[in-house]
Amino acid sequence: MATKPISEINTDYKDKYGFNDNLENVIDTGSGLNEDIIRKICTYKNNDQWLKEKRLAAYKIFKSKHLPLWGADLSEIDLDSIHYFVRASKKQSKKWEDVPETIKNTFTKLGIPQAERKFLAGVSTQYESEVIYHKLKEHWNKLGIIFEDTDSAYQKYPELFKKYFGKAVPATDNKFAALNTAVWSGGSFIYVPKGVKIDIPLQTYFRINLKNMGQFERTLIIADEGSSIHYIEGCTAPMYSSDSLHSAVVEVFVEKEARVRYTTIQNWSTNVYNLVTKRSIVKENGIMEWIDCNLGSKITMKYPSIYLVGKKAHGEVLSMALAGQNQHLDAGSKMVHSAPNTSSIITSKSICKNGGRTSYRGLVSILKGATGAKSKVNCDAMILDDISRTDTYPTNICDEESATIAHEATVSKVDEDQLAYLMSRGLSKEEANSLIISGFIEPIVKDLPMEYAMEMNLLIKMNMEGSVG
Amino acid sequence: MLKIDKLTVQSSDKLILKDVSLSVKPGEIHVLMGPNGSGKSTLVKTLCGLPDYDIKSGKISLNGKLLNDLSIDERSKLGLFIAFQYPLEVPGVSFRNFLRLAYNTHYGKDKQLSPAAFATLLNEASEELEISVKLLDRDLNFNLSGGEKKKMEILQMMILKPKYAILDEIDSGLDIDANKIIYKAVHDLSTRIQNTGFLIITHYERILDYLNPNFVYVIKSGEIVDSGGKNLINNILKYGYKTNKRNQY
Amino acid sequence: MKSYKIIDFTKEEQDLDIYKDVVFVGLFVGRKEQFIKSKINFIVKKPGTIAEIFIRAILFDSSRIKLDCNIFVPKGMTKTDAYLQIRVLELSPYAKTIVTPALEICENDVKCGHALTISQPDPIQIDYLKSRGINQAEAIDLISQGFINSTIDLIEDDKIKLELIKKYSNA
Numbered sequence A: 001m002a003t004k005p006i007s008e009i010n011t012d013y014k015d016k017y018g019f020n021d022n023l024e025n026v027i028d029t030g031s032g033l034n035e036d037i038i039r040k041i042c043t044y045k046n047n048d049q050w051l052k053e054k055r056l057a058a059y060k061i062f063k064s065k066h067l068p069l070w071g072a073d074l075s076e077i078d079l080d081s082i083h084y085f086v087r088a089s090k091k092q093s094k095k096w097e098d099v100p101e102t103i104k105n106t107f108t109k110l111g112i113p114q115a116e117r118k119f120l121a122g123v124s125t126q127y128e129s130e131v132i133y134h135k136l137k138e139h140w141n142k143l144g145i146i147f148e149d150t151d152s153a154y155q156k157y158p159e160l161f162k163k164y165f166g167k168a169v170p171a172t173d174n175k176f177a178a179l180n181t182a183v184w185s186g187g188s189f190i191y192v193p194k195g196v197k198i199d200i201p202l203q204t205y206f207r208i209n210l211k212n213m214g215q216f217e218r219t220l221i222i223a224d225e226g227s228s229i230h231y232i233e234g235c236t237a238p239m240y241s242s243d244s245l246h247s248a249v250v251e252v253f254v255e256k257e258a259r260v261r262y263t264t265i266q267n268w269s270t271n272v273y274n275l276v277t278k279r280s281i282v283k284e285n286g287i288m289e290w291i292d293c294n295l296g297s298k299i300t301m302k303y304p305s306i307y308l309v310g311k312k313a314h315g316e317v318l319s320m321a322l323a324g325q326n327q328h329l330d331a332g333s334k335m336v337h338s339a340p341n342t343s344s345i346i347t348s349k350s351i352c353k354n355g356g357r358t359s360y361r362g363l364v365s366i367l368k369g370a371t372g373a374k375s376k377v378n379c380d381a382m383i384l385d386d387i388s389r390t391d392t393y394p395t396n397i398c399d400e401e402s403a404t405i406a407h408e409a410t411v412s413k414v415d416e417d418q419l420a421y422l423m424s425r426g427l428s429k430e431e432a433n434s435l436i437i438s439g440f441i442e443p444i445v446k447d448l449p450m451e452y453a454m455e456m457n458l459l460i461k462m463n464m465e466g467s468v469g
Numbered sequence B: 001m002l003k004i005d006k007l008t009v010q011s012s013d014k015l016i017l018k019d020v021s022l023s024v025k026p027g028e029i030h031v032l033m034g035p036n037g038s039g040k041s042t043l044v045k046t047l048c049g050l051p052d053y054d055i056k057s058g059k060i061s062l063n064g065k066l067l068n069d070l071s072i073d074e075r076s077k078l079g080l081f082i083a084f085q086y087p088l089e090v091p092g093v094s095f096r097n098f099l100r101l102a103y104n105t106h107y108g109k110d111k112q113l114s115p116a117a118f119a120t121l122l123n124e125a126s127e128e129l130e131i132s133v134k135l136l137d138r139d140l141n142f143n144l145s146g147g148e149k150k151k152m153e154i155l156q157m158m159i160l161k162p163k164y165a166i167l168d169e170i171d172s173g174l175d176i177d178a179n180k181i182i183y184k185a186v187h188d189l190s191t192r193i194q195n196t197g198f199l200i201i202t203h204y205e206r207i208l209d210y211l212n213p214n215f216v217y218v219i220k221s222g223e224i225v226d227s228g229g230k231n232l233i234n235n236i237l238k239y240g241y242k243t244n245k246r247n248q249y
Numbered sequence C: 001m002k003s004y005k006i007i008d009f010t011k012e013e014q015d016l017d018i019y020k021d022v023v024f025v026g027l028f029v030g031r032k033e034q035f036i037k038s039k040i041n042f043i044v045k046k047p048g049t050i051a052e053i054f055i056r057a058i059l060f061d062s063s064r065i066k067l068d069c070n071i072f073v074p075k076g077m078t079k080t081d082a083y084l085q086i087r088v089l090e091l092s093p094y095a096k097t098i099v100t101p102a103l104e105i106c107e108n109d110v111k112c113g114h115a116l117t118i119s120q121p122d123p124i125q126i127d128y129l130k131s132r133g134i135n136q137a138e139a140i141d142l143i144s145q146g147f148i149n150s151t152i153d154l155i156e157d158d159k160i161k162l163e164l165i166k167k168y169s170n171a
Helices: A006-017 A035-044 A049-064 A101-109 A112-118 A138-143 A150-156 A158-164 A175-183 A416-423 A429-445 A450-464 B040-048 B072-077 B095-107 B115-128 B146-160 B176-193 B231-239 C123-130 C136-152 C158-168
Strands: A123-127 A130-134 A146-149 A188-192 A202-207 A218-223 A228-236 A244-246 A249-254 A259-267 A272-282 A287-294 A299-302 A305-308 A314-323 A328-337 A343-352 A357-366 A374-383 A389-398 A404-412 B002-011 B014-024 B029-033 B054-062 B080-083 B164-168 B197-201 B215-220 B223-228 C003-006 C013-018 C022-030 C035-044 C050-059 C064-073 C081-090 C096-105 C111-119
Touching (some): A049 A175, A146 A150, A150 A158, A150 A188, A150 A218, A175 A272, A218 A259, A259 A450, A272 A287, A287 A299, A305 A314, A314 A357, A314 A429, A343 A357, A343 A389, A343 A429, A357 A374, A389 A404, A404 C096, A429 B095, B002 B040, B014 B029, B014 B054, B014 B197, B040 B054, B040 B080, B040 B164, B072 B080, B095 B115, B115 B146, B146 B176, B176 B197, B215 B231, B223 B231, C003 C158, C022 C136, C050 C136, C064 C081, C096 C111, C136 C158
Parallel strands (some): A123 A202, A202 A228, A244 A272, A272 A299, A287 A314, A305 A328, A314 A343, A343 A374, A357 A389, B029 B197, B164 B197, C013 C035, C035 C064, C050 C081, C064 C096, C081 C111
Antiparallel strands (some): A123 A130, B002 B054
């Protein structure tokens, strides 16, 4: 349980997550986007013809696509005022000692050295669209594991890169996937060779620092046959009054018998638009797990997807959302079964309070030929007051008679009888409330690494203060 | 003293308890018996402080402090414990964490007990009650049989050491061995451990095999119709609840 | 006494207001190339109401169903207890189901939920019938008829029940 008194935690949070460094940015393409700016980006990054063509083609697609007609309200995003490429430090470091001091302070505040000390394999950290600090331990190098920032990976491993880039999420997928394909910078590129199982989670931290800064990292994870990896992504951003756009693309390829778990804890400040496309393609007997925790941002639209293309492939999504004042978290999942005996489980837990809005948006699609496929969805929502709103929009498509789809959803408030029972043991109403809500999201939190689980419970407790009626 | 003084309680526009009076001193064991629907569970819920039960008149006080307007947790902190007839499941909430939090609320003013220290305390108490350690690792009341849930209520009671405890049909649904263990715990708590005063609601006479009640009440249609020493229990079991005047047994 | 209403799937879009305790029952038996495309909005209009919605579909041949069901609980509709249950039985490789049971809840003192199952007849049930000498086709017939009958039995109002019986018994 909590080890700090509540009052301390609040100040700590603002200090820990709400700051920004006043660093002069070395390269900044200015506001707005056009073909010239894209060419400039290619020059700054030393991108060759292949990548340049991809970016320009994607830009055309971006211009031709409309904003989605469903989901959250994106009408207030001013795409012309965003700075699409900013670089803060020219050199990419491999050693902690080489990282510039101001940037180091940021990382210290984010707790990276601690994490490094503990048990992480390597830390890849992004700052202002570029990966400044990147460290890969020799141990992993020896095993043939590639853990680079995406830009460097393209330079070093072009064939591998071209084999997978855009294969899960093509530019044509949606407007923001096209945008990302045009201006992407940074992100992680991970390749795990056949049979290699990484038992320690790999992590990334990144943050938006500049006003109107867009974040367009592109992450690719390739788990070759029989391998296994757990990747964790936790991000924060300082609080600003004008809007920030975060539009990442994550593509995960799970080859035969491989296993990937991708955990995201998102706690963006409440001026950020978080529009992310995450997709995984899973082959025979492979397993893919998305663990998605959404706490911050003004608007999030994120539907981690899994395409089960090989027989007996299995996909799981654990999704959590906590929306407070002025937040709309529209999250969910997409599962597509196109092979026999595939299985999927989606568990979604959401809480809304203080006028916040959570929406679960899901799609389970069983295509013809996916004989014996099984899918199970459980969405539970808690709505804590009468000014908040929760929605559930689960679409289920079944085109294969031997398949089974089961779906259940509930919406309720904190159970009065449970509250009374806990209070009858001396717990205050706040404590009882907090405990019940922690218990509500426990199925998701129990799959987070311990330090994140504790942080999550703490954040929930903080968030719950003042929400007891 | 836990004093219930001329308590009249209404729920959903119906008068359920009428002028109920009883009082329990520290270390005393009082027994309440009555047919189904007589108002026993209403009395328990009113003492707990659950909503939907309006005290129309009368007072509940614990060691001189008036409980009528106090919240459920305030009453608990003053030293009142209730072992419920049908304990609730609270999913996702670990039993250990919950009980440690409750314990620290009651006793942790100067020093909060760490998880390790609490585990020692809990393990000892559960051993006494012959409760398997495995049950301690479950979520609160999750996947437990009716009998196991009741034992866990008693475990909570032994850890929280209340001044007054109300046991609502703690012996129904338990086998002889489990009953023995629970009544021994009650005896220990009422004497050497804490001098806890008990109000035990039961249908069965086997309580007499283990405890020496100081007082017995009979409730019927919301009113206390009879009271006396422990012999009253034998009479009820012989003649039932049919009569309500002492002389007509 | 609860009020019972039969859902009409022939309408492409409809609003069904809920202002008293009600049980809605909808049944679709799809044969040949029949299909339904229907969007139904259940809107709670009075606090404290209990609404149960049962939708069952059994798809033979190349029949299809595209269903959007939304339960909308506006602010102020406290103590609403609304539950939607959809069950689709697919009996042919050419049948197709697209169902979106949605919930839009703007009031917290409520209990709402829905459950959906899309599947073929339970193989264990089929085997049990076969163990009594019934063949595959007959077993499926029995199960299908049982599915339809149990749906009709959800209605406790005899007059309304008769409507469904006329339409679907021996369908």
